[in-house]
Amino acid sequence: MTEFEKPSPYPDQPSPARMYDYYLGGSHNFEIDRQAADRVIAFFPNMRYAARANRTFLQRAVTFVTEEGVDQFLDLGAGIPTEGSVHKTAxxxxxxxxxxHVDIDPVAIAESQRILADMPGVTPMVANVSEPDTILNHSETQRLLDFKRPVAVLMVALxxxxxxDHELYRIIQTFREAIPSGSYMIITHVSYIEGITSDPTVxxxxxVYAKATQGFKIRTRDQVVKCFEGLEVVEPGIVDTVHWRADSTAEKPDLSYFLAGVARKP
Ligand SMILES: C[S@@+](CC[C@H](N)C(=O)[O-])C[C@H]1O[C@@H](n2cnc3c(N)ncnc32)[C@H](O)[C@@H]1O
Structure with missing residues (x-):
């Protein structure tokens, strides 16, 4: 696989954005990312399948809220906007x-700038979701999004x-309070499935992620459900991505271990 244009300085740590791109079969990743991602795949062989299931959930969820009339999206932890990304689906x-498209990874955002060049109404932004006010008050956010009308906030695999934990719920609360009634939050989060997810694998x-640019923490179903507090979760509720309004004909698809939900602000 050929390296995509090397940034300077060359990254000395794997990044979740580029590892995820590798799981999805993309080319926006470096050797250091592929080695880390291959270690994850060795521990959790379904990782590529889970990443694809997460991405196809994202497409179904964005299609759903677009059909509900939402035409503004704040995509947090957007990754590299390749096939099936939010702007293409919407x-x-x-x-x-x-x-x-907001992401903490400068390489992912540089790629986004290249991919999205001159696309009206779509803007990449380097920012840390842990600083929600910086994102909400950013001049591009103010220019592109009208917070008097419904907005979809995505936190998909972010x-x-x-x-x-405290920071997690503070972030969600800040975005929830910033959006008007009729807005949506779209969330997926890796979660334990009782009796299936083994502690050694976790x-x-x-x-592996402890050595990457961002650490990783799996959470229980109850902790994920708490992310939707104050919102009306639409049918079928908070379920594995493969069970969220799936159009797949597979009778019993493998679980992805990503819990997913779409919720409306009342
Ligand atoms: C697994 S990817 C998900 C990409 C996309 N949302 C999707 O589901 O297809 C997670 C993304 O979250 C980004 N990320 C991680 N921590 C972040 C933070 N604190 N602020 C903003 N982005 C972050 C990573 O750089 C990565 O691109």
């Missing part, structure tokens, strides 16, 4: 939809990289 339904995966 634009397929509404070419006038506005999207801000929150397990926020390892402090420890091994967490140990």
């Amino acid at each position: 634009h397929a339904k509404n070419p006038r939809a506005r999207i801000i 929150l397990h990289f926020v390892t402090n 420890d091994q995966v967490e140990s």
